[in-house]
Amino acid sequence: MGAYAYQAPASVEEALSTLAAEAAAGNRAQMLAGGTDVMVQMRSIDKGPRTFVDVKHVAEANELHIGDDEVFIGAGIASAVLNENDELKSILPGLIESADLIGSTQIQGRATIGGNLCNSSPAGDTIPALIACGAVCVIASPGGNREVPTEDFVTGVGTNVLEPTEFLIGLKIPRPKGRSSDAYLRFIPRTEMDIAVCGAGVALTLDDSGVCTAAKVAIGAVAITALVVPDAAAALVGTTVDDEALSAAADASSALAKPITDKRGTVEYRRKVVGVLTKRAGAIARDRALAL
Amino acid sequence: MSKQHVSTTINGDGIEFLCEPHQSLLEVLRDELGLTGTKEGCATGDCGACSVMIDGRLVCSCLMLGVEAEGVQVTTIEGIAGADGLHVIQQKYLEHAALQCGICTPGFIVATKALLEKNPDPDETTIRYWLAGNLCRCTGYDKIVRAVQDAAQSLAYEA
Secondary structure, eight states: OOOOEEEOOSSHHHHHHHHHHHHHTTOOEEEESSOTTHHHHHTTTSOSOOEEEEGGGOGGGGOEEEOSSEEEEETTOBHHHHHTOHHHHHHSHHHHHHHHTSSOHHHHTTOBHHHHHHHTOTTOTHHHHHHHTTOEEEEEOTTSOEEEEGGGTEEETTEESOOTTOEEEEEEEEOOOSEEEEEEEEEOSSSSSSOOSEEEEEEEEEOTTSOEEEEEEEEESSSSSOEEOHHHHHHHTTSOOOHHHHHHHHHHHHHHOOOOOBTTBOHHHHHHHHHHHHHHHHHHHHHHHHTO | OOOEEEEEEETTEEEEEEEOTTOBHHHIIIIISOOTTSOOSOSSSSSOTTEEEETTEEEEGGGSBGGGGTTOEEEOGGGTSBTTBOOHHHHHHHHTTOOSSOSSHHHHHHHHHHHHHHOSSOOHHHHHHHGGGSOOSSSOSHHHHHHHHHHHHHHHHHO
16 A cells, blocks of 8 residues: 655656656656645545655746747746736736636635646636647656647546656747737636636737738637637638638637536537637637737 | 654744645644634635635645645734734724624635735725635625725725
8 A cells, every 4th residue: 555645856857756766666646736626636536645746846847937939837836926927918818817717816826727737627727728829738758858739738538648757847838929819718607716618718810900810729628628629710810800700710619519518518508608709719819919 | 654744934933743745734734733723614625714825825725735834934814913912804804793603704814814915905896806715604795895995994094
């Protein structure tokens, strides 16, 4: 029988050797970021001994860097810290609003975007937003860092590409250039603190005349993983993101969605609403880009 | 199972304790350190009864391991009142009858302290959203909101 243990490595190397040693000893190791999912699961659906490996003391995972070409958000950065960063909010408003939608003030004091991604829930709010803005996962691996686009990271309900000897250091996001912006919307039956019935993230770039030159659309809680909707993006590119283009994007999202019926909504309802959210998020992203 | 040694600061005092690696900070506060002012409501981060501040940031102590308190500053409800009596926030909760059974109250007061430190003059919407992670099944919240507004005014007057 294994036992519970806690390690707080200070560097990527130290964290990797901790994970390798635990794996070699036949122990389960679990990375701990904000803990807002891990702690609840430990007492309910995922009991049993393990070694917690705290990512928050790993120097690289504590970095928040806004560069000329790239933004890096370490896996240990709490969402309240992101939300208090005005520069980040102005360049990636959709991503930050997706994190800001999750939980109460207390939860946001601990919860991280990296943890939301690694928890890999179909309804994780930051996941469609990360996909839309082109985020790449920086994964520490025994052979060196490897990078995986966010749309390829989650493989199923609660599963992802991480091996037991690997962990997520953080997320690398291309800094939006020119008239580029993003937006994320989710639907819940109350005003806050609920799990998405469905969600949609849209990132787009407009040229000087307001014509969309690039777009990415991702939807959440309507399949076992968040989905990229290439047809929705294609419907926006080359247009001024007018009502007709947005309606076509909405139809593309609804068509691609493969939702289930559960207590939060039916297949028909989710399919319909995810289209509406795509349309509205697209309009918000457009208006944000036009205001730049 | 081996206990782990943790050095932390609670309400300004240097504290050392031993805890199991899976014990929550809430369990450590209540069961190991006897600081029972912090309450357990749900133990899932939904109710806010266990709210404490970690390095000035409001968190649920049920969603944090005790071992994660190493090297941080913890503020609990026991650290809110001064040597000369209740804090203004506590006084205003009393004056406005912003509590009935009282189980949620320590969490509300810590959350209110965190709010007013960050934003000394919050509007009602800000107060309601900030406190949305604290559940009260007795008061209906209005009296709590009034107490927070009054506390903010009193603190501004004092300053």
